[in-house]
Structure formats: structure tokens, C-alpha cells
Amino acid sequence: MKSLKKTRRVQVIVLAFVALAISTALIGYAMRDGINFFRSPSQVAEDPPEPTEMFRLGGLVEAGSIVRGEGETVRFRVTDGGASIPVSYTGILPDLFAENEGMVGQGRYVDGEFQAVEILAKHDETYMPAEVMDALKEQGVYREPDATGGAPVTN
Structure with missing residues (x-):
């Protein structure tokens, strides 16, 4: 009798583990x-x-x-101070998209x-996406916003 209970317990544990692995794989x-x-x-x-990687x-x-x-095609370059990458985008750019401003493109x-x-652009004059700010800091280009609350100053 104890052997049957132990076998059932092991079966339930194995079944739960398999269900968890399958659900993790599907997600x-x-x-x-x-x-x-x-x-x-x-x-x-x-x-x-790779060209297929988004x-x-x-x-x-x-x-x-x-x-x-x-038409609606716009070309520009994005830089972090260390390198510059050409970008092409077909569509309508955000209203706050401008030169010397932060942006993130997918x-x-x-x-x-x-x-x-x-293309995503900043949503106010002091905002910069965290990833962009970190990349600019890593390159030594980013400086904190000035005391008047203006936009971050870059070299």
C-alpha cells in the first residue's frame, strides 16, 4: 500500500514537472x-x-x-558619440523628432x-530613453540636464 502512494506521488511530481516544462516552452x-x-x-x-534579427x-x-x-521616406544617422549608423524610415515621424535629440527605432x-x-522620440524636452542615456554615458558623451531644467547637453 505504501508503495502505491509513493508511486502516485512520484507520478504527480513528474507530471507537474512535464506540464511546467511544456508551458514554459510554449510561452x-x-x-x-x-x-x-x-x-x-x-x-x-x-x-x-543578422539581417533577419529585429x-x-x-x-x-x-x-x-x-x-x-x-514620399514618406526619411534618412538620417543615429550616433552615440562612438559610431554613427544610417537609418531609413518610411512613415510619419513623431512630432518631437529632431536633430541632436534622443530616439529609439525598431x-x-x-x-x-x-x-x-x-521610430520613437522623446516625449518632452528633458526626457531621454534609459537605454539611450546609458549608451551615451558609456561613450562619455552624455551630461545631466542644466540647472534651468533644459535639455541634456551633449558634446
């Missing part, structure tokens, strides 16, 4: 397209990702680099150009 499979890693321009230049690229829009093409790096499918 991971469902989220595979929803997980996008952040990279700075220096990281992309150093180790270019990721987020963030930094400052390089001064004088915005070129509006035919897309793929194909043939030496980041092809963005989404």
Missing part, C-alpha cells in the same frame, strides 16, 4: 517575436546583427543628417543600413 515560443534587444550604434558597428537602435539623431526623400540592420519600422 517562450509565443514571445520569440516580441522580444527585441536594444543596441547602441557602437554595438551595431562592432558586431552587426532589434531596437537608440542614440542621438546626428546634426545635419536628416534627408527627406520622395527594425533590422540590412546592407549597412538600419531599416526602421517604428
Whole structure:
């Protein structure tokens, strides 16, 4: 009798472990397209990702680099002070998108150009995405906002 109880307990534990492993695998499979890693321009230049990999690229829009093409296509460069990556985006840019301002784009790096499918810009004059701020600090380019509450000053 004790042997039957022990066998049942082991079976329940094994079944629970198998159910947990299957559910974890299904959740991971469902989220595979929803997980996008952040990279700075220096990281992309150093180790270019595969053209099929979707990721987020963030930094400052390089001064004088915005070129509006035919239709809704816009080309510009994103920098973190260490490297500069060309970006192309077809669509309507956010109202606060501007040169020397922080941005984060989501897309793929194909043939030496980041092809963005989404562009996010700061939401007020002092905001900068945390990933962009960290990348700029790592490059030694970022400085805290001035005492008047103005935008962060970059070199």
C-alpha cells in the first residue's frame, strides 16, 4: 500500500514537472517575436546583427543628417558619440523628432543600413530613453540636464 502512494506521488511530481516544462516552452515560443534587444550604434558597428534579427537602435539623431526623400521616406544617422549608423524610415515621424535629440527605432540592420519600422522620440524636452542615456554615458558623451531644467547637453 505504501508503495502505491509513493508511486502516485512520484507520478504527480513528474507530471507537474512535464506540464511546467511544456508551458514554459510554449510561452517562450509565443514571445520569440516580441522580444527585441536594444543596441547602441557602437554595438551595431562592432558586431552587426543578422539581417533577419529585429532589434531596437537608440542614440542621438546626428546634426545635419536628416534627408527627406520622395514620399514618406526619411534618412538620417543615429550616433552615440562612438559610431554613427544610417537609418531609413518610411512613415510619419513623431512630432518631437529632431536633430541632436534622443530616439529609439525598431527594425533590422540590412546592407549597412538600419531599416526602421517604428521610430520613437522623446516625449518632452528633458526626457531621454534609459537605454539611450546609458549608451551615451558609456561613450562619455552624455551630461545631466542644466540647472534651468533644459535639455541634456551633449558634446
